[in-house]
Amino acid sequence: MESRCENCIIRQLNALKALDKNELKRISDTKISKNIKKGDFLFEEGEKLNGVFCVRNGVSKLSKMSDNGKDQIIKIATKGEVLGQRSVISEESTNLSAIALNDMEVCFIPKTELAESVNTNPNFTKELLLQMATDLKIADNIIVNMAQKNVRQRISELLLYLEDTFNIDDEGFIGMVFTREDIAGIVGTAKEACIRALSKLNKESLITIKGKRIKLDNKTKLQAIVDGLAN
Amino acid sequence: MESRCENCIIRQLNALKALDKNELKRISDTKISKNIKKGDFLFEEGEKLNGVFCVRNGVSKLSKMSDNGKDQIIKIATKGEVLGQRSVISEESTNLSAIALNDMEVCFIPKTELAESVNTNPNFTKELLLQMATDLKIADNIIVNMAQKNVRQRISELLLYLEDTFNIDDEGFIGMVFTREDIAGIVGTAKEACIRALSKLNKESLITIKGKRIKLDNKTKLQAIVDGLAN
DNA sequence: CGCTCAATTGAGCAACTTCAAAATTAGTGG
DNA sequence: CCACTAATTTTGAAGTTGCTCAATTGAGCG
Numbered sequence: 001m002e003s004r005c006e007n008c009i010i011r012q013l014n015a016l017k018a019l020d021k022n023e024l025k026r027i028s029d030t031k032i033s034k035n036i037k038k039g040d041f042l043f044e045e046g047e048k049l050n051g052v053f054c055v056r057n058g059v060s061k062l063s064k065m066s067d068n069g070k071d072q073i074i075k076i077a078t079k080g081e082v083l084g085q086r087s088v089i090s091e092e093s094t095n096l097s098a099i100a101l102n103d104m105e106v107c108f109i110p111k112t113e114l115a116e117s118v119n120t121n122p123n124f125t126k127e128l129l130l131q132m133a134t135d136l137k138i139a140d141n142i143i144v145n146m147a148q149k150n151v152r153q154r155i156s157e158l159l160l161y162l163e164d165t166f167n168i169d170d171e172g173f174i175g176m177v178f179t180r181e182d183i184a185g186i187v188g189t190a191k192e193a194c195i196r197a198l199s200k201l202n203k204e205s206l207i208t209i210k211g212k213r214i215k216l217d218n219k220t221k222l223q224a225i226v227d228g229l230a231n
Numbered sequence: 232m233e234s235r236c237e238n239c240i241i242r243q244l245n246a247l248k249a250l251d252k253n254e255l256k257r258i259s260d261t262k263i264s265k266n267i268k269k270g271d272f273l274f275e276e277g278e279k280l281n282g283v284f285c286v287r288n289g290v291s292k293l294s295k296m297s298d299n300g301k302d303q304i305i306k307i308a309t310k311g312e313v314l315g316q317r318s319v320i321s322e323e324s325t326n327l328s329a330i331a332l333n334d335m336e337v338c339f340i341p342k343t344e345l346a347e348s349v350n351t352n353p354n355f356t357k358e359l360l361l362q363m364a365t366d367l368k369i370a371d372n373i374i375v376n377m378a379q380k381n382v383r384q385r386i387s388e389l390l391l392y393l394e395d396t397f398n399i400d401d402e403g404f405i406g407m408v409f410t411r412e413d414i415a416g417i418v419g420t421a422k423e424a425c426i427r428a429l430s431k432l433n434k435e436s437l438i439t440i441k442g443k444r445i446k447l448d449n450k451t452k453l454q455a456i457v458d459g460l461a462n
Numbered sequence: 463c464g465c466t467c468a469a470t471t472g473a474g475c476a477a478c479t480t481c482a483a484a485a486t487t488a489g490t491g492g
Numbered sequence: 493c494c495a496c497t498a499a500t501t502t503t504g505a506a507g508t509t510g511c512t513c514a515a516t517t518g519a520g521c522g
Contacts, residue, residue, distance in 0.1 A: 064371060064372075064375050066375045066376075066378075066379040066380070067379075067380075067457075067458050067459045068379055068380075068459050070379055072374065072375045072378045072379055074371050074374055074375075086364045086367050086368065087364075089360055089361065089364045090361055090364040090365060090368070092368075095368050095371055095372075096371065118353075118357065118360075119353065122349075122350065122353055122356060125353060125356045125357060125360060126349065126356060128360055129320055129349075129356060129359055129360050129363065130320065130321055132360065132363040132364060132367060133317045133318075133320045133321040133363060134321060135367055136317050136363060136366055136367050136370060137317065137321070137323075137326050139367060139370035139371065139373075139374065140295060140305050140326055140327065140370065141295075141326075142370075142374050143303065143305055143370065143373050143374055143377060143419075144295050144297045144303045144305070145297075146374060146377035146378050146419070147297075147303045147377050147419025147420075148297040148298075148299055148301055148303055148419065149297070149298075149299075150476095150477070150478090151477080151478075152477095179500075179501090180500075180501065180502090181500080181501095188374075188377070188378025188379065189378075189478075189479090190478070190479055190480075191500095191501085192478090192479075192480080192501095192502085192503090193477085193478055193479075195501065195502065195503090196478095196502090196503090199502080199503095211487080212487090212500090212501090226298075227298050228298045228299050381508095381509070381510090382509080382510070383509095410468070410469090411468075411469065411470090412468080412469095420510075420511090421510070421511055421512075422468095422469085423469095423470085423471085423510090423511075423512080424509085424510055424511075426469065426470060426471090427470090427471085427510095430470080430471095442519085443468090443469090
């Protein structure tokens with residue numbers, strides 16, 4: 001399933017869109033397509049990355065192990081996202097682990113090629129800058145939510161986000177299934193608390209749970225919960 | 232107390248160090264020095280910033296109001312830090328408020344001048360990128376701490392950070408005084424919980440409290456608490 | 463001295479965590 | 493396709509932590 005970056009629409013979703021034809025050729029010649037199986041690491045916290053991973057397909061969780069042994073999911077990365085960008089830019093070992101949540105197709109792009117473009121193409125660098133600025137803003141929001149919202153609010157917010165990100169299947173359920181443990185890891189709580197919050201929302205008819213799948217039945221109310229206007 | 236950027240050592244602490252002589256002259260000609268009094272806003276959440284603020288002296292808190300009306304302090308900014316950078320880069324209104332915690336001297340640099348340098352000086356852009364990458368990593372850590380550490384651990388960590396950042400006075404106390412409410416705002420808790428955690432640390436002889444000032448008496452033990460190896 | 467704001471303490475309550483056990487689901491090999 | 497094992501989900505219950513409201517103390521200031 002090898003293909004050329006020049007023809008890859010995915011790059012429109014990230015900073016690579018600022019590259020010109022020649023740069024794309026260069027990168028396409030050096031990139032390596034990889035298939036990652038569900039559950040496998042793309043990379044692990046502390047690893048020194050020699051490049052970044054551009055997600056063509058599949059979903060990955062970016063997580064960080066805390067001292068107490070539980071890991072906190074910082075971000076869910078989907079098609080078009082570039083992983084490892086931050087640590088490659090600052091030339092440090094990565095502060096996060098990336099694990100595939102389903103089978104993935106990714107392109108590995110060596111950092112030498114990126115560095116080349118950073119040095120010669122100001123538009124690319126600016127695009128990277130914009131990307132980082134956005135990530136930073138998102139991180140600020142997460143910090144506030146973690147500090148000031150309760151589990152019920154954070155889960156409601158996550159559900160709205162997930163439906164938005166993964167769309168819905170033919171039955172109206174969120175088009176991607178997460179284990180309760182992963183949901184708990186995103187929300188930053190114990191999985192039991194997560195399960196209880198979900199089944200409470202279920203009982204209140206705000207969501208429907210069918211196996212592991214979740215459907216949102218009342219987004220308005222869920223949003224109100226997030227905003228602290230309802231409980 | 233007007234002075235020229237060319238002679239200002241502060242810029243070594245941030246991305247402005249990548250500017251060349253001509254750029255520094257240009258910026259020096261357009262910058263505006265301001266004195267901000269304790270308690271005053273540098274800018275307020277939602278405001279459209281026309282430039283950034285380079286801190287020459289004093290301390291500022293960057294905070295974000297959450298829906299429940301409490302504000303969460305995202306960062307404490309000191310000498311050398313540039314505020315408003317993120318929102319100027321992404322040309323959005325700012326997502327944070329900046330309030331002076333003591334009297335401050337800052338230089339306002341118009342965004343047109345920054346944009347000029349971003350467009351013409353790749354080194355400057357790269358410096359900005361590095362800065363953002365660092366900020367992002369810090370934010371990731373904060374998220375994990377918020378999600379997985381308790382108030383006692385977060386406060387211990389903050390104290391170690393504060394002593395490191397503000398040094399100590401002649402009596403060994405941290406060289407900057409924060410209200411308990413601000414500490415609570417940083418740590419993301421109610422001020423009562425913050426007070427109780429502090430006075431517990433005090434009773435245990437890990438810290439000494441004298442009025443509002445705090446001295447660390449056993450950093451090893453405090454670090455152990457942060458790391459979850461002691462309680 | 464009286465006023466105001468910050469700090470402290472107390473007490474009750476709600477939210478979360480943790481450990482343990484039961485129920486359900488998924489996966490594997492025959 | 494079934495049976496069996498492993499893993500995940502769910503529920504229960506006890507114990508902590510942290511939140512909130514209210515009252516008290518203390519410090520700074522005109």
